[in-house]
Amino acid sequence: MTAPTITGVTPDAATQRDIYRRMALIKANDERARKVIRAGKLVLPYYSPRGQEVIPSALSVLLTNDDYICTIYRGIHDMLAKGVPLKDLWAELAGRVTGTCKGKGGPMHITHPKSGVMVTTGIVGSSMPIANGLAWASQIKGDGRVTVAYFGDGASNIGAFHESLNLAAVWKLPVVFVCQNNEWGEHTAYEKATSARQIADRAVGYAMPGARVDGNDPFAMYAAAKDAVDRARAGGGPTLIEAMTYRFHGHVLGDADAYMDKARKEAAVAADPVPRFRAHLIAEGIATEAELAEVEAAIEAELDEAVAHALASDYPTVEELACDVFAPEAVVGEAA
Amino acid sequence: MSDTSQITILQAINKALTDAMAEDDSVLVLGEEVADPEEGGIVGVTKGLSTRFGPHRVRSTPISEQAIIGAAIGASLAGFKPVAEIMLMNFTTVAMDMIVNHAAKLRFMSGGQTHVPIVIRTMTGAGFGTGGQHCDYLEAWFAHTAGIKVVAPSNAADAYGLMRSAIEDPDPVLFIENLPTYWTPSAAPQPGARVPLGKASVLSPGQDVTVIAYARMVQEAQAAVASLKAGGISAELIDLRSVAPWDRRTVLESVARTGRALVVHEAVTPFGVGAEISAVIHEELFSRLKAPVKRLGGAFCPVPFSKPLETAFAPRAADIEAAVRSLLAAA
Numbered sequence: 001m002t003a004p005t006i007t008g009v010t011p012d013a014a015t016q017r018d019i020y021r022r023m024a025l026i027k028a029n030d031e032r033a034r035k036v037i038r039a040g041k042l043v044l045p046y047y048s049p050r051g052q053e054v055i056p057s058a059l060s061v062l063l064t065n066d067d068y069i070c071t072i073y074r075g076i077h078d079m080l081a082k083g084v085p086l087k088d089l090w091a092e093l094a095g096r097v098t099g100t101c102k103g104k105g106g107p108m109h110i111t112h113p114k115s116g117v118m119v120t121t122g123i124v125g126s127s128m129p130i131a132n133g134l135a136w137a138s139q140i141k142g143d144g145r146v147t148v149a150y151f152g153d154g155a156s157n158i159g160a161f162h163e164s165l166n167l168a169a170v171w172k173l174p175v176v177f178v179c180q181n182n183e184w185g186e187h188t189a190y191e192k193a194t195s196a197r198q199i200a201d202r203a204v205g206y207a208m209p210g211a212r213v214d215g216n217d218p219f220a221m222y223a224a225a226k227d228a229v230d231r232a233r234a235g236g237g238p239t240l241i242e243a244m245t246y247r248f249h250g251h252v253l254g255d256a257d258a259y260m261d262k263a264r265k266e267a268a269v270a271a272d273p274v275p276r277f278r279a280h281l282i283a284e285g286i287a288t289e290a291e292l293a294e295v296e297a298a299i300e301a302e303l304d305e306a307v308a309h310a311l312a313s314d315y316p317t318v319e320e321l322a323c324d325v326f327a328p329e330a331v332v333g334e335a336a
Numbered sequence: 337m338s339d340t341s342q343i344t345i346l347q348a349i350n351k352a353l354t355d356a357m358a359e360d361d362s363v364l365v366l367g368e369e370v371a372d373p374e375e376g377g378i379v380g381v382t383k384g385l386s387t388r389f390g391p392h393r394v395r396s397t398p399i400s401e402q403a404i405i406g407a408a409i410g411a412s413l414a415g416f417k418p419v420a421e422i423m424l425m426n427f428t429t430v431a432m433d434m435i436v437n438h439a440a441k442l443r444f445m446s447g448g449q450t451h452v453p454i455v456i457r458t459m460t461g462a463g464f465g466t467g468g469q470h471c472d473y474l475e476a477w478f479a480h481t482a483g484i485k486v487v488a489p490s491n492a493a494d495a496y497g498l499m500r501s502a503i504e505d506p507d508p509v510l511f512i513e514n515l516p517t518y519w520t521p522s523a524a525p526q527p528g529a530r531v532p533l534g535k536a537s538v539l540s541p542g543q544d545v546t547v548i549a550y551a552r553m554v555q556e557a558q559a560a561v562a563s564l565k566a567g568g569i570s571a572e573l574i575d576l577r578s579v580a581p582w583d584r585r586t587v588l589e590s591v592a593r594t595g596r597a598l599v600v601h602e603a604v605t606p607f608g609v610g611a612e613i614s615a616v617i618h619e620e621l622f623s624r625l626k627a628p629v630k631r632l633g634g635a636f637c638p639v640p641f642s643k644p645l646e647t648a649f650a651p652r653a654a655d656i657e658a659a660v661r662s663l664l665a666a667a
C-alpha cells in the first residue's frame with residue numbers, strides 16, 4: 001500500500017474511512033455467512049468473496065445508488081459495497097419472502113434496483129453484455145450514470161467478454177469492465193486457461209484503455225476506478241480494469257481447495273487487505289482504533305439483526321411458482 | 337464384476353469413458369475441469385482419464401463452451417470421437433449455435449459427406465438450491481432438433497451401456513446426467529455391455545396403466561408404482577432411457593394393453609417431451625384409450641431457489657401416484 005502515483009486521486013480521509021467500512025462489512029458478512037451455513041442454519045451454494053474486498057469498496061465510493069452494476073455468483077462483496085441492505089440480502093440468502101427477490105432468485109441472482117444492482121448472473125461472462133445495455137440507456141437518456149460490469153478472470157475467455165468489449169468501444173458506452181483476477185476459475189489456474197499475459201492486454205484489441213492494478217491496494221484500486229468512472233461519466237467510453245486479487249477459499253463453500261498452492265495461498269492470506277488497510281488508517285492517523293472498533297461493532301450488530309430477521313421470516317408460498325413468470329396481466333389465454 | 341454388485345451412476349459413466357478410451361484411441365475427452373489437475377470434473381466423473389490417457393486425449397478447457405463444442409465437432413470431422421462435457425445443462429445455451437446449427441446439421445447439409453460423431457455430456461437437475469440458471473432440464477430443445485439424439489439414463493447399467501453406444505454412434509448424442517442421483521447405487525453393468533439408443537426398458541410390468549418416465553423421474557415413479565401396487569393398482573413402468581429417438585414400439589404396445597398413460601418428466605410440461613409422446617399415443621391408439629393421456633412435469637417457471645418452492649417444482653412420487661389415480665378415476 002504505497003502512496004498513489006497520480007496526483008489528485010488520493011481518496012480523502014473520509015473516503016478512506018468509507019472504503020474501510022465497506023471492506024469491513026464484506027469481511028464480517030463473509031465470516032458470518034460461512035458460520036451460519038456451517039452451523040446448518042441455512043443451506044445455499046456460497047461463493048466466498050473473501051480476499052476481494054478492496055475492489056468493489058474502492059470503486060463504489062465513486063458511485064451513487066443511481067449508478068448500475070451487473071455482477072456474478074461471486075458478487076456478494078459487490079452488492080454490499082454498492083449498498084444492498086443487509087436484511088433484504090440475508091432474507092434472500094435464506095430463501096424467504098422478505099428477500100430482495102422474494103426468495104425466488106437466491107444467492108446467485110440477487111437483484112436490488114434501489115441500490116443499482118440490476119443483474120446477478122450465474123452464467124460466466126453474462127454480466128457484460130447486459131451492462132452494455134444499461135450503459136446504452138444512460139447514453140440515450142444522458143442521465144450521467146455509469147455502469148460497472150464485474151466478472152472473473154475465467155470469464156475473459158468466453159465469447160461474451162470479447163463481444164461486449166468491442167461493442168462498448170464502438171458505441172463509446174459509459175461502462176467500466178472490472179475483471180477481478182483471483183488467479184482461479186473453479187479448480188483451474190489462470191495460466192492453464194488464459195492465453196494473455198495479463199487480461200488488461202486484451203483491451204488493446206478493442207481500442208479501449210486497459211489497466212492492471214493491485215486490486216488489494218485501496219489506493220491503486222481507487223485511482224484506477226476514478227480514472228475509469230470519470231472517463232465514462234465524461235462520455236469518454238469504456239475501460240477495462242484488471243484488478244489483481246486472490247481467492248482465499250475454495251470455489252464454493254465445501255470445496256476442499258486441495259488444488260490450490262498452499263504457500264501461495266498462505267502468502268495471500270498473510271497479506272489480507274482488510275487488516276492491512278485498517279492498520280494503515282490508524283498509523284496514518286486517519287482513524288483511531290476506537291473509531292474502527294465502533295464501526296466493526298456496528299456491523300456485527302447489523303448482521304445479528306439481519307440474520308435474525310432472515311431466519312424469522314416466512315418462506316414464499318407455492319403460489320409464487322406461478323407469479324412473476326410474466327407480468328400479471330400479460331398472459332393471454334389459459335395459463336399453462 | 338458380478339451383476340449383483342452395485343455401483344453409482346457416476347462410477348458407471350467413468351467406467352464407460354475409461355473402457356471406451358482404452359478400446360479406441362480415437363475417443364477424446366474435453367471440457368472445463370475434466371483433467372486430473374483440475375480434479376477430474378466438478379464431481380469427478382472424468383477422474384483418472386487424463387492420468388491414464390494423457391493430455392493429448394483428455395483436455396481441460398478454458399470457460400469457452402462454443403469453443404469446446406466447436407473443437408469437438410472439428411475433431412470429429414477429422415476422424416475422432418470426442419466426448420465433450422458442458423458442465424451444466426444451462427451452459428449449453430452458450431453453445432447452442434455449435435450444437436444446433438452445426439453438430440446436428442452438418443451431415444444433412446453436406447449431403448452425407450461429413451458427419452459429427454460426438455457425445456455431449458451434461459449434468460442437471462433441481463434439488464441443490466442452485467436456482468434459475470443451474471438445473472433446468474432442456475432436453476425438449478434438442479429433441480426438437482433434427483440430427484441430434486438425446487439420452488437420459490436413470491441407473492448405472494443404463495448409464496454405462498448408453499454411454500458406450502453414444503460414443504460409437506455415428507451422429508451427435510446429448511447425454512444428460514442427473515446431478516442429484518449421481519451417487520445412487522444400482523446394479524453394476526456387465527463389462528462392455530451396450531444399451532441400444534432408442535430402446536426403452538420396462539421396469540415393472542402392469543395391466544392398469546402405463547407410466548413413462550426417464551432420468552430422475554424413474555426413481556420417483558418406482559416409488560409411486562410400488563405404493564399403487566400395495567393399493568391394488570397394477571402400473572407398468574417404462575424407463576424411456578432415450579428421449580430422442582424414443583421407443584414408440586414399446587410405449588405403444590404397453591398403452592394398447594393398459595389403455596391409460598402418464599408421462600412424467602422434470603422439465604416443464606408445456607411443449608415438452610410429454611407433449612410429443614402424448615400426441616403420438618393419441619394419434620396411434622385413440623380408439624383404445626380409456627382416458628386421455630396425462631402429462632406431469634416441472635412447474636412452468638424458472639427453477640426457484642427457496643427450498644419449499646424448489647421442492648414443489650418437480651413432480652414427486654406422491655404427485656405421480658395421484659395422477660395415476662385420477663387417470664383410473666376418469667375411466
Ligand SMILES: Cc1ncc(C[n+]2csc(CCOP(=O)(O)OP(=O)(O)O)c2C)c(N)n1
Pocket residue numbers: 074122123124125151152153154155156180182184185186247368399401423427430
Ligand atoms: C457459461 C458457464 N460455464 C461454466 C460455468 C461454471 N462455472 C461457474 S464459476 C466458474 C469459474 C469462473 O471463474 P472466474 O470467471 O475466474 O470467476 P471467479 O469464480 O473466480 O470469481 C465456472 C467454470 C458457468 N457458471 N457458466
Ligand SMILES: [Mg+2]
Pocket residue numbers: 152153154180181182183184185186
Ligand atoms: Mg477467478
